[in-house]
Amino acid sequence: xxxxxxxxxxxVLTPSRNAKLTLLTGYLAATPDPDRGYAIAxxxxxxxxxxxxxxxxxxLVAERVDEVLFAYSYDFVGDLAETxxxxxxxxxxxxxDLPTLSQIVETLQSASRSDGxxxxxxxxxxxxxxxxxxxxxxxxxGMRVGVSARLMKQALADYGGEDVAEIEELWHGLTxxxxxxxxxxxxxxxxxxxxxxxxxxxxxxxxxxxxxxxARYDPADYSAEWKWDGIRVQATGERGERRIYSRTGDDISGxxxxxxxxxxxxxxxDGELLVGHVEDGAIRTGTFSDLQQRLNRKTVPxxxxxxxxAILRAYxxxxxxxxxxxxLPFEERRARLERFVADLPSDRFDLSPLVAFESWEEVAQMxxxxxxxxxxxxxxxxxxSAYVPGRPKGPWFKWKRxxxxxxxxxxxxQRGHGKRSSFYSDYTFGVWTGPADDPLLVPVGKAYFGFTxxxxxxxxxxxxxxxxxxxxxxxxxxxxxxKGLVLEVAFEGLNRSSRHKSGIAMRFPRISRLRWDKPPGxxxxxxxxxxxxx
Amino acid sequence: xxxxxLLRPTPKGxxxxxxxxxxxxxxxxxxxxxxxxHADHARPGHAHVMATPETLDIMGIRYGxxxxxxxxxxxxxxxxxxxxxxVSWHPAGHVLGAAQIAVEMDGTRIVASGDYKRRRDPTxxxxxxxxxxxxxxxxxxxxxxxxxxxxxxxxAKLLASAAQFPERTHLVGAYSLGKAQRVIALLREAGYxxxxxxxxxxxxxxxxxxxRGVELGPLAPATDDDADRDRFAGAIVIGPSAAFADRWARxxxxxxxxxxxxxxxxxxxxRQMGVELPLILSDHCDWDELTDTIREIGPQExxxxxxxxxxxxxxxxxxxxxxxxxxxxxxxxxxE
Numbered sequence: 001x002x003x004x005x006x007x008x009x010x011x012v013l014t015p016s017r018n019a020k021l022t023l024l025t026g027y028l029a030a031t032p033d034p035d036r037g038y039a040i041a042x043x044x045x046x047x048x049x050x051x052x053x054x055x056x057x058x059x060l061v062a063e064r065v066d067e068v069l070f071a072y073s074y075d076f077v078g079d080l081a082e083t084x085x086x087x088x089x090x091x092x093x094x095x096x097d098l099p100t101l102s103q104i105v106e107t108l109q110s111a112s113r114s115d116g117x118x119x120x121x122x123x124x125x126x127x128x129x130x131x132x133x134x135x136x137x138x139x140x141x142g143m144r145v146g147v148s149a150r151l152m153k154q155a156l157a158d159y160g161g162e163d164v165a166e167i168e169e170l171w172h173g174l175t176x177x178x179x180x181x182x183x184x185x186x187x188x189x190x191x192x193x194x195x196x197x198x199x200x201x202x203x204x205x206x207x208x209x210x211x212x213x214x215a216r217y218d219p220a221d222y223s224a225e226w227k228w229d230g231i232r233v234q235a236t237g238e239r240g241e242r243r244i245y246s247r248t249g250d251d252i253s254g255x256x257x258x259x260x261x262x263x264x265x266x267x268x269x270d271g272e273l274l275v276g277h278v279e280d281g282a283i284r285t286g287t288f289s290d291l292q293q294r295l296n297r298k299t300v301p302x303x304x305x306x307x308x309x310a311i312l313r314a315y316x317x318x319x320x321x322x323x324x325x326x327x328l329p330f331e332e333r334r335a336r337l338e339r340f341v342a343d344l345p346s347d348r349f350d351l352s353p354l355v356a357f358e359s360w361e362e363v364a365q366m367x368x369x370x371x372x373x374x375x376x377x378x379x380x381x382x383x384x385s386a387y388v389p390g391r392p393k394g395p396w397f398k399w400k401r402x403x404x405x406x407x408x409x410x411x412x413x414q415r416g417h418g419k420r421s422s423f424y425s426d427y428t429f430g431v432w433t434g435p436a437d438d439p440l441l442v443p444v445g446k447a448y449f450g451f452t453x454x455x456x457x458x459x460x461x462x463x464x465x466x467x468x469x470x471x472x473x474x475x476x477x478x479x480x481x482x483k484g485l486v487l488e489v490a491f492e493g494l495n496r497s498s499r500h501k502s503g504i505a506m507r508f509p510r511i512s513r514l515r516w517d518k519p520p521g522x523x524x525x526x527x528x529x530x531x532x533x534x
Numbered sequence: 535x536x537x538x539x540l541l542r543p544t545p546k547g548x549x550x551x552x553x554x555x556x557x558x559x560x561x562x563x564x565x566x567x568x569x570x571x572h573a574d575h576a577r578p579g580h581a582h583v584m585a586t587p588e589t590l591d592i593m594g595i596r597y598g599x600x601x602x603x604x605x606x607x608x609x610x611x612x613x614x615x616x617x618x619x620x621v622s623w624h625p626a627g628h629v630l631g632a633a634q635i636a637v638e639m640d641g642t643r644i645v646a647s648g649d650y651k652r653r654r655d656p657t658x659x660x661x662x663x664x665x666x667x668x669x670x671x672x673x674x675x676x677x678x679x680x681x682x683x684x685x686x687x688x689x690a691k692l693l694a695s696a697a698q699f700p701e702r703t704h705l706v707g708a709y710s711l712g713k714a715q716r717v718i719a720l721l722r723e724a725g726y727x728x729x730x731x732x733x734x735x736x737x738x739x740x741x742x743x744x745x746r747g748v749e750l751g752p753l754a755p756a757t758d759d760d761a762d763r764d765r766f767a768g769a770i771v772i773g774p775s776a777a778f779a780d781r782w783a784r785x786x787x788x789x790x791x792x793x794x795x796x797x798x799x800x801x802x803x804x805r806q807m808g809v810e811l812p813l814i815l816s817d818h819c820d821w822d823e824l825t826d827t828i829r830e831i832g833p834q835e836x837x838x839x840x841x842x843x844x845x846x847x848x849x850x851x852x853x854x855x856x857x858x859x860x861x862x863x864x865x866x867x868x869x870e
Contacts, residue, residue: 012801013810019699019790026698065678066852072845073679078802086679086799129681415779417808421791422783472806473779 003031004039004101005130008137011043011145015417020147024155037177038105040156042138044149047176049108052116052139054080060121064089081140084124085132091125099126102177104135150248160185165202165389168249170194197241200249201234201268201318201326202389206379206396214360214380214397222380223330224355224363227398228313229288229376229493230274231295235312236319237265244273255297259310262348267340268319270387271352274374275308278347283311285374288507289495313352314341315379318387326387330395333387368401376492377401403490404532406431407515407523409441410485413463415473416448423456424463424475427511429487433502433526441479442502442526447489450510458514459485481521488513494532504529537668537835540619541637541644543860548646548670550637553619555584557635557646560864567621569648570632571596571711574865584608584616586623588631588746592711595738608633610659626650627661628817629712630743636664644668645831651816652823653685656719657712657748661827669833670860673841674818674870675796676849682796682820688813689720692770692792695811700768703786704811707775707793709870710736712817714772715743715750717794720815721770722751731756731766733773733782758785775807795870796820818870825849840865 007027014020028036041047061070061084070087077083104123111119120139124132137143153171157164162185173196174181183189232247242263244253253260256273275286275294286308293308294300317337318326325333334354341351355378357363367378377400385395408429416425426448430441451459462485466478478484490512497505541550547559555565562579569575569585571592576585583590583602586609593601608614610633613622619639626632626648634647645666652661675682696704708714714736721730729752732740737755744750756771766786777783778791793809796816804812819827824846828836836857838846843859850857 010811013804013812015810019810022698066848068848069678069845072842072848073677076677076842077679077800082801083679086681090681129683415808417810419788421789421808422779422781473808 001098001101001104001127001131001134003027004035004042005128005134007039008043008134008143008145009130011147014146016419017151020151021155021158024147024152025159028155028159033179033182034177035101037179037182038101040152040178041176042101042105042143043145043147044152045141045143046149047105047138049105050111050113050116050139051141052120054140056117057081057084057120057136057140060084060117060124061087081133081136081142085129085136088124088129088132097126098128098131099123104138105176108139148248149250153249156181156185166191168200168202168389170199171249172196172199172243172245172251198236198238198243198268200236200243200245200251202249203232203234203247203270204316204387204389204396205247205391206381206398207391207393209380209397209399211360211364214363214399219357219359219363221382221384222397223334223383224357224366225315225352225379225381226355226370226372226375227377227379227400228272228274228285228352229374230272230291230313232270233273233312234268234270234318235259235263236268237263238268238319239266255294255300256310257300258305259312259348262345265340265344266321267317269312269314269337269340269349270316270318271312271314274311274313276311277309281346283313283347283350285311285313285372287374288493292495309348311347312349314349315352316387329384329386330381331383363399367399370401375401400492403492403512404494405512406444406489406491406529407486407518408444408489409479409520409523410459410462410477410487411441411443411479412474412476413459414475420456423460425456425460427459427487429489430479431502431524431526431529432521439481439521439525443500444502444504444526444529445489445491445506445509447487447509447511450490450512451514455511455514479520482519484520486515486518486520486523487511488515494529496533502526502529504533535640535642537642537644540639540642541646541668541670543839543862545863547862547864548860550616550619552639553616553621553637555616555619557637558648558865560862565616566602567616567635568593569626569635569646570628572629572649572709575648578602582606584614584621586610586631586633589633591742592631592739595742596711622664624662624664625659627652627655627658630658630715630746630748632658632712634661634664636666642667644670645833646670647672649674649818650827651819652827653682655716655817656723657715657743663827663831666831666833668835668837669828669831670837670839671824671828671846672818673824673838673843673846675816675820676824676838676842676846678821678845680796680799680820681822682799682816683814685720685815686724688794688815689717689724692721692811692813693724693726695790695792696768696770699790701787702768703766703789704770705778705783705786705789705791706770706772706813707778707791707795707809708772708815709795709817710774711739713794713815713870715740715748716817717772717813717815718750718753719748722749726770727751728769729754731769731771733771733777735774735777736772756785763787797870816870825853828855829853 074083153167173194180192234245276283380397382395411430412428413424414426430443432439434440467475469476491506491509493507495505546561548557556563558575565582566580578597578601581603584606587607608623622636624634626634628649636645643666792811794813794815797803798812798814839860847857
C-alpha cells in the first residue's frame with residue numbers, strides 16, 4: 001500500500017504530463033503483480049469494489065476522537081478523507097505487517113456491505129497516514145489525481161516500449177489486475193489476443209493545416225466534409241455487445257443510453273455525437289450548449305434524454321459484420337458507410353455530408369461560411385487513405401474556421417505552476433458593461449496560453465508593476481478606462497452560463513495578441529459578446 | 535502570588551510587572567528578553583535586550599549591530615536577577631540559540647517556552663523540560679492532525695526525487711534561520727555530499743552556523759550566471775519560499791518546487807502554495823509532542839499562545855488540566 005499511497009501523493013501535486021509519466025512508469029517498474037494492476041485500475045476508476053459512504057467513515061472516527069477536536073481539525077484541513085487519515089490515532093505495534101493494495105482490493109471485491117465498517121476500521125489501524133488517505137479515497141470513490149485513462153495507457157506503453165494504439169485496442173478486453181498485459185509488456189508472453197466483443201479501434205486523427213501547406217497537395221486527391229462540433233466517438237456493436245467510445249478509448253456508453261438502444265447493428269461507426277431532433281425528415285442539430293446538458297453525467301434522467309436526444313452523425317465505417325474495413329481506401333469505406341447508415345433509424349443516425357469543391361481557395365472560403373452553427377471547420381481526407389491509428393501526416397487534415405476575437409482587459413493574474421511558478425501566467429480578463437460614462441469590467445474568461453515566452457515576461461512585468469491587491473497567489477491589476485492592459489482573446493464559441501456573473505462562458509479561450517497600443521476604454525463591451533450568443 | 539502578577543499578556547507581549555520587562559515583545563520596549571532569533575519574536579528597536587549569545591549574534595546579523603540600545607548575553611543554564619525577579623535560560627530545541635525563559639519570584643515559577651520542539655536536531659541544543667507552576671506553550675501545530683513524520687523519511691523523499699528527475703533542479707523552500715541549516719545538515723547525515731546551492735539571503739546565517747560548529751558541507755551561492763546554468767540541473771537549491779515566486783527562480787532549469795515545513799502535512803496547503811514535493815519538516819512540536827510535554831512537565835496551569843490555542847485548551851480540559859489561551863497578536867506561523 002505504501003508505494004501506491006506515495007504515488008498518489010506525488011501525482012496529485014505534479015502538474016506536468018511528462019513528470020506524471022515518469023512517476024507512473026517508475027511505479028510500474030518498481031511494483032510487483034498484482035499490486036500494480038490494481039493500482040492502475042484504482043486510478044482509472046475501473047475497480048469494482050465495495051464502496052462506503054463518508055458518513056460511515058465519520059462514525060468510525062467519532063468512536064476514536066473527541067468531536068470538538070475533530071471539528072477544529074476538519075475545519076482546518078477541509079477534506080474528510082484527509083482529516084480522518086491524519087487524525088486517526090496510531091495503534092501500537094503497527095508497521096510490521098501492512099496490508100498490500102492487492103489484499104485490500106481482493107478483500108473488498110468479495111466483501112458484503114455489512115463487512116465494510118469492520119474492515120475499514122482494521123485497515124485504518126494498520127496503515128500510516130498516507131496509506132489511510134489512499135484507502136479512504138479508494139473506498140469512497142474520490143480518486144482524482146489528474147491521470148486520465150489515456151495518460152495511463154501512455155504510461156503503460158512507455159513502460160513496455162510499445163505503441164499506445166496497441167494498448168488502447170486491447171484495453172477493453174482486459175480486466176484488473178491485467179496480468180496478461182504485464183506478461184506481454186515484460187516480454188514474458190506474446191501480446192494477448194483481444195477476445196472481447198465490440199473492442200475499441202484506435203482513432204485516426206487529422207493534422208491542422210493552412211492554405212500554404214495545402215498548396216503542396218492536389219485538391220482532386222481529397223474529399224471534404226464538415227467538422228461537427230460535438231464529441232468524436234466510435235459506436236460499436238458486435239455479438240449483442242454495444243459500446244460507445246470516446247476518441248481516446250474511454251467507454252462512455254453509460255451516458256448515452258438512448259443512442260445505445262438504437263445501435264442495432266453489427267459494425268463500428270466513427271462519427272460525431274451530437275444532440276438533435278427530427279424536423280422535416282432530417283435531424284436538426286442542437287447547439288453545443290444543448291449537448292453540454294448531456295455531458296459528464298453518470299445517470300441521465302428520462303426528461304433530458306427526451307429534451308436532448310443523442311444522435312450520431314457518421315463519418316466513417318471501420319468494421320461491417322466480420323469484415324475489417326480499415327485497410328480500404330476512404331472512398332470505398334465512404335460508399336459502404338452510406339449503404340450502412342441508410343438501414344439505420346433515421347432519427348438517431350445520419351451521414352455527415354461531403355462538400356464539393358474545386359480549389360483550396362474555395363475550401364478556405366467555405367470554412368468560414370458553414371451552413372450550421374455547430375460546424376467548426378472542414379475535414380479534408382485523401383480519397384485513397386486507409387484508416388490508421390494516430391495522427392499520420394498527409395492523409396487527413398482539419399481546417400478550423402477562424403476563431404472569434406474579442407478585446408478584453410486584464411483584471412486578475414495568478415501565478416503558474418512548475419516551470420511557470422515564478423510567473424503570473426493565468427489571466428482573468430473582462431469586458432465593459434454598465435453605462436458608457438461609468439463603465440464597469442465584468443470577467444468573461446480565463447486563459448493561460450497563446451502567448452510567447454517573451455510576451456509572458458512582458459505581461460508578468462506589467463502585473464508586478466500594476467498590482468492593486470493580492471489574494472494568495474492571485475493579484476488584481478489596474479484595469480481602468482485609461483490605464484491597463486488589453487488582451488486580444490481568441491475563442492471557439494460562447495455558451496450561456498449561470499455560473500458566471502457575465503452570464504457567458506467562453507470555449508477554449510487563449511491570448512492571441514497583446515494590445516499595448518489600445519487604451520482599455522476601447523476594449524469590447526459585454527453587449528458584443530451577448531450578440532454572438534444569438 | 536497570583537500567576538498574573540508575575541507574568542501577564544499585554545498588547546505589546548508578555549509582561550512581567552515586578553521585573554519590568556517583556557518577553558518577545560511585538561513593539562519596541564525599554565527591556566526585552568528574547569527567546570530566539572525569528573523575526574516575529576526578535577524585533578529591532580528595544581532599548582535593552584537580553585538573550586542567549588547565539589540569539590544576540592543572529593539579531594546582529596539580521597538587523598545590524600545597532601539593533602538595540604544595549605545587550606546582555608545569558609547562556610543556557612545561567613540565572614540572572616532582573617529587578618528582583620530570577621530569570622533562567624534553558625534550551626528550547628527550536629533553532630540555534632533558542633531558549634525557554636523561566637521567570638521566578640517568591641516560589642512561583644513560570645516558563646515561557648517560546649517556540650520549541652522535542653525531536654533531535656543536529657543544528658541546535660535539545661529541549662530540556664523545566665519544572666514550573668505555569669507552562670506557556672506555543673500552539674503552531676496544535677491540532678490532532680499534525681504528526682510530523684521521521685525527518686529521515688522526508689529527506690529520503692527529496693533524494694529519491696532528485697534521482698528520478700536528474701535533469702531538473704530541486705528548489706527547496708525553507709525558513710532562512712534554522713530550517714535551511716537543518717535541511718542541509720540532514721542531507722549531509724543522509725550521505726549527500728554534492729554542493730548545495732543557497733539563496734543569498736541565507737549565506738550569512740549559514741556561515742554563522744558553521745562558525746558555531748554545525749557541519750553543513752560544501753555550499754555555494756545560487757548566483758545567476760548565464761554561461762553556467764547547467765550546474766543547477768540535478769542540483770538541490772535552498773532558498774526562502776518567497777523567492778520562488780520571484781524572478782530569482784527563473785535561472786533554474788525546469789525546477790521542482792519543494793517546501794520544508796510542518797504545514798506540508800496538509801495537502802490543501804501544499805496545493806495552495808504550488809508545491810510539487812512537500813517535505814514535512816518542522817521546528818515546532820507536533821500534536822503528540824505538545825501534549826506529551828504538558829504531561830511530562832505537569833504544571834498547575836497551561837497558557838497557550840500563537841497558533842490553534844482553542845484545540846490545545848480543549849485537550850487540557852479533557853485531561854483535567856487548567857488552561858487558558860493568551861490571545862497575544864503579532865506572532866506569525868505561516869513561514870514555519
